[in-house]
Amino acid sequence: MVQSIEMEKTFDIAIIGAGPAGIMAAITASDRLSVVLIEKNDSVGRKILATGNGRCNITNRFAEVNRYHSSNLDVVKNVLAKFDQSQAMKLFENLGIVLKEEDNGRIFPRTNQAQTVVDALSHELYERNVKVKTNSEVKGISKENDRFRILLKNDEIINSQILILATGGKAGHHLGSSGDGLFWAKLLGHMITPTFPALVPVETIETWPKEISGLRVEGKSTVTLDAKIISEKSGDILFTHFGLSAPAIMAHAGELAPHLGKDLKIHLDLFPDKTGKELDQILAKVFANAGRRTLKNTLAGLIPNNLAPVILKLLEMNAERKTAEVSKIDRLKIAKILKDLKLTVKGLRSFKEAQVTSGGVSFSEINPQSLESKIVSGLYFAGEILDCYGDSGGFNLQWAWSSGHLAGEIIAQKPVVA
């Protein structure tokens, strides 16, 4: 039932945030109930358009709980199981999106366009009569006489029996998610676990990465805290003007954030498929055949040519020296640094550059079967606002689809409000 009294409107359900979680909740809950989806941007799914470099890595065939990070993985597991990646893929296919699978189970729309996903979801919102209110920033929330009162920026008021907070975390806030929902959740009595940027580049104390900014290599990166390993990743590593980026680096952020300021080092192994001894044997062979080439030119056959002078500078070796003159001790030093190129962590780039938020609304005061607040009845949460984030590869969107679907489905089963 929808009523209108000048600047005041009433719906059964109000959802704040038209990201993937809010859209999924709206689509799922809208069978019998009137739903308003409130979004401050001028269109829905703005962040979806930025996902997967504009291609939208919509889910992952291997979206299991071990790819997620949270203070309560039992709840995460339960939520994922209620609407898993196969069910999400089926739903998208029913919406007319043809999907394709790439490496490591990553699923994309076949068009390679995130716009395809946003268009299909927007159409479904329309078909289901969800009232979409864009350009509508929520400025405040209160609960009076069993109804939520939601104040919009233009002084309009939305009343609802049920409220879903799907405002995202703090990551990528230029796309809309500025942490508003976390603020309201706290005001309403919810505990928020400490939040950090996750899936974000790392700043290093050493400035030499700037000299090779833009260079991308493949390898293994290991983070140590006081010389103990706390995180290991393999894949692309990018040198930047501030330090390091790309998936094999960004994936460490959530792990190292709580320890910033301590003795954190990143160790790059540029030959993870070879032992130190094997690499030295390769170097010995290459050096023996180097003829009159300089050390710098010889190394350029093994590693990118702009990296070679940087490595030699770090070892304080003359790059123009004849390869034939290099001693075994120096050759071993080169093999060692290629297996363990050390950098010191200075910090993380900001939420603006982060893909997701580590931490959020704690599950301790939320019903795990419904995602309803145990403190404020009728209040639900979905998506990145909750204390859960996933690895890179489609896992975060799956969390948004799963949690949005669960909240929407539970609400849809409630008796219709008079």
Ligand SMILES: Cc1cc2nc3c(=O)[nH]c(=O)nc-3n(C[C@H](O)[C@H](O)[C@H](O)COP(=O)(O)OP(=O)(O)OC[C@H]3O[C@@H](n4cnc5c(N)ncnc54)[C@H](O)[C@@H]3O)c2cc1C
């Ligand atoms: C650059 C980038 C690339 C990514 N790529 C991928 C990928 O390929 N695959 C993957 O799985 N994940 C990816 N992610 C992560 C994924 O996009 C997020 O985890 C996901 O969008 C979270 O969904 P959500 O609905 O919870 O929040 P959001 O998508 O952040 O949506 C929240 C919405 O709430 C609105 N809102 C906030 N406050 C208010 C307010 N006061 N009033 C009204 N509206 C408000 C915001 O404008 C926003 O539209 C990427 C993230 C980024 C930043």
